[in-house]
Amino acid sequence: MRTPSPAGRRPAGRGPGGRSAGWLSVLRTPVGAGAGLLLGGVLVLAVIAPPVWGHQAAAINTDVLLEGASPSHWAGTDNLGRDLFLRVLVATRLSVGLALVATFIAVVAGLLLGTAAVVVGRRAARLVATVVDITVAFPGLLLALFFAVIFGVGTTGAVLAIGCAAAPGFARLTQTLVAGVVERDYVAAARIAGVGRVRLLLRHVLPNIAEPLVVNATIGAGSALLAFAALSFLGLGVQGASYDWGRLLGDGLDGIYVHPAAALAPGIAIVVAGLAFNLFGEAVATRIGQAATGQLTPLGRAARRTTADADRTSDEAAADLVLDVRDLTVTVPAADGPIRPVRGVGFRLGRGEAVGIVGESGSGKSLTVLAVAGLLDERVQVDAERLRFLGADLLSGTPRDHAHLLGSSFAMVFQDPMTSFNPALRVGGQLAEVSRQYGGLNRRDAAARAVDRLRAVRIPAAERRARQYPHEFSGGMRQRAMIGMGMMGSPALVVADEPTTALDVTVQRQVLRLIDSVRRSDAVATLLISHDVTVVGQVCDRVLVMYAGRIVEELPASELATGARHPYSRALVAAVPGMDSDTHRPLPVIPGRLPDPAALPPGCAFAPRCPLADERCHQQEPPVETDADGRRVACWHADAETGLGTQPAAERSAETAEAGERS
Known part of the structure; x- marks a missing residue:
């Protein structure tokens, strides 16, 4: 499954210098540099404070009980004569560590809930989404108190309570981001090729939403720090001999009018650490937003291919038939009754033949092809008297049963030039994955095959280009690379859905010539969908004219203009x-x-x-x-x-x- 796109500017963290360059650039801004230094100082203090000052902070001195701030004790002493300033420094590790653990729990739970639509079935995903919608309506602190009662008083209960309370918000963000990615063409193509749900999530979805999730997790750590301090202040958090900033603040508040420094010191520590996490997260978010402004979203990715074995019937083999569609109907459920945007469509496509489908937007052209490829939503009903590809009945079995056949013999250039390559992966790696996953080639041979296919579609400096990301390709090169991906296997059918969209006329001509040369050299059947009747007349043998979900005319392409x-x-x-x-x-x-x-x-x-x-x-x-x-x-x-x-x-x-x- 394949497609094109316009050239785009390099996103932050891509290309030479990698993703880390984009993150390090955050430190070049004044806010980012200040927040980075502040956060770095907090984390360093959390590491070194207990071994350096832990013994002194625990030392009891009955000669200086409840003293105020002095040169010897900057924040005064407690009721056992212990230095409060040193105790605030030592408490950094426990306060920050528990906040990070709670954030980790929130992130993991949020990812599991937010990605349910990809991993589990539709009904289970809908139930999970309903639970998230309900819980996210409650204030986070109220949820934390609710879970604290369930998990019990103490450090473990407080960590679990804060993690569970923050999970719904993170899950809602993940749901939104995932919904924007799963509709991309490269995800749909991976599904039709038989990629498992877990691999689809890890390979194609999460890498493309990682940056905003990391930003949210960074900001969430600051919020968790404040929430944990609040629970300890209320006596629901750290207990016994251990202490964190919240507990020190609660102890110091009793004598705030006599020794205000005892409460101010842990309070300032909480504010400074919370600001460090939040400001750094905001700086990263701002940097990502600036990088995205003016940048064209790169193309998505196409599907992988597998080895196919089609059981052809004798009459179809004699006719060399690739695709046989008879009385195809697509029914979409709706509140006011079912809608049929495709009604009784039928056509045949032989090996090496080029057929064009023309019509206005909304006439059912793309929907017909998606129905054949099995890329429609599972709620959409596809019926046909006959639907055969290379002799295999696509109406029987499940989409997974036909994944190998469609993945190896059905190539598609999608209409949207912005969503056909995975922007997180290099072009050569995406092409090579096809041969590695389903062709049995090792890493080196698959990479060599990818470079060879890029050369075959006339991409200059193919070895260098194979190491680049999709956004580093021009629109025409990206389109040719998608065709090259289709040629990684041995496709019997190439479907081009508006393959020249957003390309100038010179590049359009090059792409159309390339598709035609592939068809003629390898006897590949071609189905070209277009609004431009002139393009179809130049490239195709036959033309199907669609209107309102129905084929209203079929004739030779040479007679379209006059006959x-x-x-x-x-x-x-x-x-x-x-x-x-x-x-x-x-x-x-x-x-x-x-x-x-x-x-x-x-x-x-x-x-x-x-x-x-x-x-x-x-x-x-x-x-x-x-x-x-x-x-x-x-x-x-x-x-x-x-x-x-x-x-x-x-x-x-x-x-x-x-x-x-x-x-």
């Missing part, structure tokens, strides 16, 4: 300006718009926009008729002269309205 019989087909051709178009007249357009698939009009779906529509068109849907040459058309007035697309838009709209009134 189209359906009024909609002729209108599409006429709407494309040419070199001889009259610049003094408005550009031709098709009046009206596509009907809502949830409320299709009776009869022919194109009738409200067609100047030839009569009463029969508005009441009866025309059947698809096939002539002796295999051309198909679904129209009661096929071949009739319409004039649609040759008049100015205002005139055509008026005529269409009049025709509608007459009918």
Whole structure:
């Protein structure tokens, strides 16, 4: 499964210098440098304070009980004569350590809850999301007190309480980030290739959401520090001979009017440490936001491939048939009843043949292909009289049963150029993974194969480019690399869904030539989806015209411009300006718009926009008729002269309205 994209600026932490360069750049800002030094000082103090001052902080001196601040005791002494300033320093390890442990619990629990949609089934994920939605509505401190009662008084109970109280917020963030990644094309392609749920999560989802999660965890550590101090202050945290800042603050508060330094010292320590974590997290978040501004999100990644074995029937083998679709219907559940955006689509595709599908946005072109590839949501129902790929019945079994076949023989260039490469992985590694995972090649051979495929799709300096990230490729190079990924195996079918979107005309021509050369050299069947009837006419052998989820005409590509019989087909051709178009007249357009698939009009779906529509068109849907040459058309007035697309838009709209009134 494959795709293209525009060139983008290098994201923070990518390319030469790696991810660490992006994180170190945080320290170059004034706020980042200050927060980094402050946080570093707190962490160093947590390490060295107990062994250096632990013995002195525990020493009892009855001669200086409850003394105020002095040069000998900067924060005074407690009721046993122990130096409070040293005790505050020594308490840094326990206070910071317990906060980090609680943060770790919150992060782990939040990740498990937030990624449930990827790992478990839909019903279980929905239940988890409901629990998260309910718990995140309560204040964190209130949840912490609730869990503290459940887990009991003491250090362990307080750590678990704070960790569990912070988990829902982290889970909500993770859910949001995961939802933005799982819809990317590279994730969908990995699923169809049979990648396991856990590997999908670890390989394709978490690396692309790691930075905001780390930022949130850093800020969360500061919040956990404050929460733990609050529980200890209330007597629910650290107990016995141990002490942390919260407990020291509680003890010092009793004599705040006599010895204020006893309460101020741990209070200042809590504020300083909390600010260190929060400011550093905010500095990192700001740096990531600046790096993302002006940067084009890199392409996603495509699927891996596997070895396939298709059990062909004898008649299909004789016809060398790659794809056979008959009466394909896609049904989407909705509150007001099921919606059928694809209705009775059927076509055949032979080895080495190029077929184009044209139509306006929303006509069902991409949805048809996604249904064939098994990439639709599991709630969407796909029905067909026949749906065979290389002889294998795709209607039987589960998507996982067909993962090997589709992964090795079905390659797809997705429409969105921003989501087809995994931005966290190098291009060569993504290509090589296909051969390593399913082709049985070792690391070196797979890398060599990836470089060879990049050369085959005419990417210069292929060895150097294989070590780069997707954002370092231009749009055209990225598109060619996606085609190269499709060639890592031996595909029998390449589906190109708007493969020239967002590319200039020169690069478009190069990409189309490359697809055509791959088709001709390896006898690979090609299915090209496009709005541009000119492109389809140049590259394809046959053209399927879709409207409102239905194929309304099929004809040779060479006859599209002059031999189209359906009024909609002729209108599409006429709407494309040419070199001889009259610049003094408005550009031709098709009046009206596509009907809502949830409320299709009776009869022919194109009738409200067609100047030839009569009463029969508005009441009866025309059947698809096939002539002796295999051309198909679904129209009661096929071949009739319409004039649609040759008049100015205002005139055509008026005529269409009049025709509608007459009918």
